[in-house]
Amino acid sequence: MAERGVLGLFSDVESAANAGTALREAGIEFEVLSGSPYPEGAFSEHTPPHRLYVFPFLGALCGFSVAILLTAGTQLAYPLVTGGKPVLSIPPMAIITYEGTMLGAILFTVLGVVFESRLPRPIVGLYDKRITEGWIGLLVVGEEGLLGPAERILRQHGAVEVKRG
C-alpha cells in the first residue's frame, strides 16, 4: 500500500535544515532522504536506535556451534587414532572453528545491516530522483490533517518542490 505523505525537496542543505527544525518545533515527525551521508542531527531529525551490535554476536555463536559440531562430528564419525593421541584434535578444530565463528559473525552482520536499514523495501514510495543529484528530501508520512501544516512549513522554508503521494 502506497504511503500517504508529503515530500519537500530542497536544493540546499541550509533550507532543509531550517525546515527540519520547524517541523520538529511543530511536533511533526519526518524523515530525511539524501544522496550522501550528513552528520547525525544535521536536519534536527530523530534517528531511532538500532540493534546492529547484537547481530555479530548471535552470528558468531551460531558459527561457532556449527563449526564445533562439524569438526568434532567428523572426527568422531571416523575415529582415526594416530600415535595414541586423542581422537579429537584441538589445534585443527580451533582453526576451523575460528573460521566458522567469523563466517557466522560476518553473515549475521550483513543480515543485521539489511534488517536494521528496513530493507528490502519493495515500494520506494514518495521519492525523487533528484535526491541522488544532491537535493535533500524531507518526508512527512501520516494522516491528511497532518500533511497540510507539514506542506505549509516545507514551502515556507524554501522547498523548491513539494510532492504529495
Add this chain to the structure above:
Amino acid sequence: MQERKDLSDSQINRDLLWPVLSTPLWFWGLLLGLGGVVAVAGGAVGWWMNRGPGVAGINRPIMWELLIITFVFWVGISHAGVMLSAILRLTQAEWRRPMVRAAEVLTVFSLATAAMFPLFHSGRPWRTMYWVFPYDFSRGIWPNVRSPLVWDPSAIFTYLTGSALFVLITLLPDLAVLRDRTTGIPHKIYSILSLGWRGTPRQWKLQTLAGILLSALILPVFVSVHSIVSWDFGMAISVEGWHTTVFAPYFVIGAVHSGVAAVVTMMAVMRWLFRWEDYIRAEHFDAIGRLLIVVALAWFFFFALEFIFSLYLREPQEVAMRQLQVFEWPFNMLFILFILTAFFIPVPLWLFRKVRRNVALMFWTSILVNIGMWLERFLIIVPGLARKQAFTFDWSAYRPSPIEMLIVIGSFALVCLGLLVFSKIFPLVPVNEAKEGQVLKADIQVGKRKVPAIVREH
C-alpha cells in the same frame, strides 16, 4: 585532503558513473582481448583435465608447479584489498575514499581466481568433492580436519564470502544512484539490487557502521587466511625451507606487500582509463606510497628472519637447500631478480616524494613488486621440493610447460576481465564516499593559510 576539487553531486554522478552508463570503443576491444586470452587458458585447462597433470612440467619430487605458485600469488593479492580498505575505514583515513571499492573488488576476483588453482592442480576437480565438499555421507568417508588442505578451503570460503558481502553491502547506496539514472531493464535490475534504498539517516548510519564492523571482522580473517596458506607448506615438515616458525607472518606481510602494490597498479589504470584525475589524485599515490615503504620494510624484516632462522642451526640439508635457492642456476638469477624487483629497486625510489606523486612511476614500481613477489613464491616452492628427498637420484629439475604458462597468463586476464566487467555494471569508485568527502569538507583559516578541517562522525 588539500588537493580536493569542489565538485557538485551531479558532477560526481556524471564522472563516476560514465563507465556504467556509456560504453567507449576501447571497452569492447579490451573485453574481446581479455576474453580471448581467458578462452585460450580455458582450452589449456580442458587439455589438462583431459590428459591429466602429466601435461605440466612436474617431475618427481617437484609435484607442485606454477598453478600452486600462482594460487599463493593470487591469495596474496587478495589480501591487500580488504586489508587496505578495512584499515583505512577503521582509522577513518580521508584518502581511503577513491580506492576502497577497487581494493575490495580486487580481493573478490583475485581470491575467486586463486581458489580455482588447487582444483585444476588436482587434475580431476570433480573428485575434490570426496575430500572437501560435500561430505560423502553414503560411504562413511569424511575429510580429515587435521589436514591443512581442509583448513585452506574453510579459510578461503570465509574470506571470499565476507569480502563479497562487504562489497555488496557498501554498493547499496551507489546502486540507488544507478537506479535513479537508468531507464528500462537496467532500471528494473538496479531497482531490485538497491533493495529500495532511499538514503535515510538511519540507512547512512548503518552503512558507516557496516563498514566499520565488517572491517573489524574481516581483518582477523585476512590474517588467518594467509597464515593457513603458509601452513599448507609449514606442515610438511620433511621439506626444507618450508617450516621456519615465522612462515605465517612472513606470508601475511608478503601478501600485504604484493596486494597493496596491486592496488596501486589498479588505481593508476583506473585513473588512465576512466580519466578520474579529480578523484584519484597524486596525493593518494603519495599516501599509499608511504604505506608501501612501511609494508616493504616489514616484509624485508621477515624475509631476513626466515633466512637467518633457517641457517642458524647449520643443518646440512637446510644449508644445501639455501645454496640451491641462492647460488645455483637458474635459481640464482631468479633470486637476484626477485630481491631487486620486490625491494631494492622500488623502495629507494618511493623514498622520493616526486616518485610517489608520479602516477607512471608508481604504476611501474608496483608492477615490479608483483613480479618480485611472484618469483618469491616460485623460489619458496620449487627449490624446497627439489630437495625434498634425501636421495640424490630423486632430485629433479622443473621446467614449466606451455600449458601451465597459458593457465597462469589466463588467470591474469581473468582477474582483469572480472574487474572490467564489474566496472561496466557498478562504479569502481564509491559515489557516496566521494560525495561524503565533499559534505565533510570545510576550510578553516589558520593565520594566512586555509587548511581543510575534516569533520568526522563516530
